Amino acid sequence: MIRDDVPFGPAEIRSYLKVTGWSTVSGGDTAELWRLAGSSEEVVLVPMKPGAPDFAKRARMLVADLARIGHVDDRTVTDSISSVFHDVTDLKASHPSIRDGSIPLDAGFELFQSAKRLRVASAAATLRRQGHFRNYPARAKEQARDVRLGQTRKGSYVVPIISQARSPMDVYERGQDQIDVEVEETLFDRRVTATMSRALGVLEEMAGGDRLPTPSEVTDSIGEGVSYELCQALARVVNSEAVDSLDVTFNWSRVASAPPGTPREVGFNHDAITVVERVSDQLKTNVYSGENVIYGLVTDLSRHPDDETGRVGVQALIQRRSRTVWMDLPDDRYHEAVHCHDAGIPVRVRGVLTSPPGGTASMTVTDFGPDPSLGGGLPTGSGSHTPG
Known part of the structure; x- marks a missing residue:
């Protein structure tokens, strides 16, 4: 939710404060006072009227207070609040030549293209387990429009993929007798990110072993979301002359929790990609009905x-x-x-x-x-x- 030049609204602020240990003291429709647990001294004012002329000013003052209390900079707090309802997947390309936060054009193009390919392949596997998607489901193709790319960051060269996340505790209750279509559409993004994390984790494990994966292991990996297209998306980045390795970090939304059994970070260098390409070749010819x-x-x-x-x-x-x-x-x-x-x-x-x-x-x-x-x-x- 964007209000003026502040990339968040009251809902994001309140959720962020809840998960970081704050609780309400008092307030009404216009503003609320929140206190940090264990401290009687730290109290902050939360503006509650996004349409108010001074909302952006009050929100920036709140960010400054939280940054001071947390001993971090304002940008860190702003990013944390604005992404509280989102999962952020960082794609980090590394190479000795990447020293000033820039990357060669060809390598950068492949990285951005692979962000799309990884996401769409994971969306397809979320809907259908299949070794090779000759035609993606329409819903999978739409993932490229549903997710966003954040601003690139230094630290080799980092491209963030921003997708929705939402806790099921907020939407489903005991005894509920029907699904909510709007809620299910929102949860699809989180399911895609979870599929992507598990599938990349399986690929990393196969690539890091002391032997090549067996045909049976490759077939089994399909059940975890691995596909020919996912393998190719990884290979095209790391095979670029300007990239030595690709690391993928999953920063899970703090209001939805990390899916159990998913790795937070996976990495692929040239040796790993050699194995990934072997897996890719087997998946392309794998007779698998899906x-x-x-x-x-x-x-x-x-x-x-x-x-x-x-x-x-x-x-x-x-x-x-x-x-x-x-x-x-x-x-x-x-x-x-x-x-x-x-x-x-x-x-x-x-x-x-x-x-x-x-x-x-x-x-x-x-x-x-x-x-x-x-x-x-x-x-x-x-x-x-x-x-x-």
Whole structure:
């Protein structure tokens, strides 16, 4: 939310203060007073009227106070507040020749292009696990329009990818019987970032081993979001003459928490890319039919005590429309579905989807469990499921 020359509004300010230990003292529609926990001395004024003539001035004064209290500069505080609802993925290109914060034009072009390619490939894998996408799903192509690039930063050469993040605790409650289409659209960005992090982590692990990955391991990596296109996006940057290595750092939103099991940072040098290219070659020729991935809420449960499986309905977005997808789950997964339903925990389901227009949507399930991309915001005591 941009107000005048301040890149945030009251919602961002209040969320940032909450996660950094501040609490409200008093206030109303115009302004609020907040106090830092454990200190009776530090109190700041939070402007609450974005349309007020002095909002930008009061917001800058607040930033200056927070910078002084936190012993950081104003820019650091401004960036932290403005990105509190976002995940920021930093792509860092390194080379001995990059000394003044600049980069050769060809290498810079590949870095920016790869930012798009990495994101779109990850979006495609978020919707469908497939070794080689000859045609991306339309929703994946739209990722290039949904996310933003921040200003480049020094430190070799850093390009930040900014995408939305939102805690599921803010949007789903126990017993909720339908999804919110707008919320699901917002959560898609976080799911893409989680897919990207896991897939790059798997690639880094395969590239750093003492042997080449086996064909079976390469096929298994597809289930984690690795694809030919993702590998190529990495290779094109590091194979540039002006780049020795590419490091990717995931700065997760502080209001949505990091998805469990995701690496915060991964890195690829020329030796690693040699392995990545071998994986890429196998994925390009891998005969793999692909599996759909859906995300949503368990809304229907049906099982007779003597049945070996239970009937489960998951409401999800299919081609951006809300539909109930039916599936039969064995005992352990059915009980997990019951738990997710009772606790209001979003789920992720992977398998073969059949969704005829106007007909009943169904899925033959390969993997079922709580949505791992939102795991950091699940209710206390919720179950977990190893992502596949």
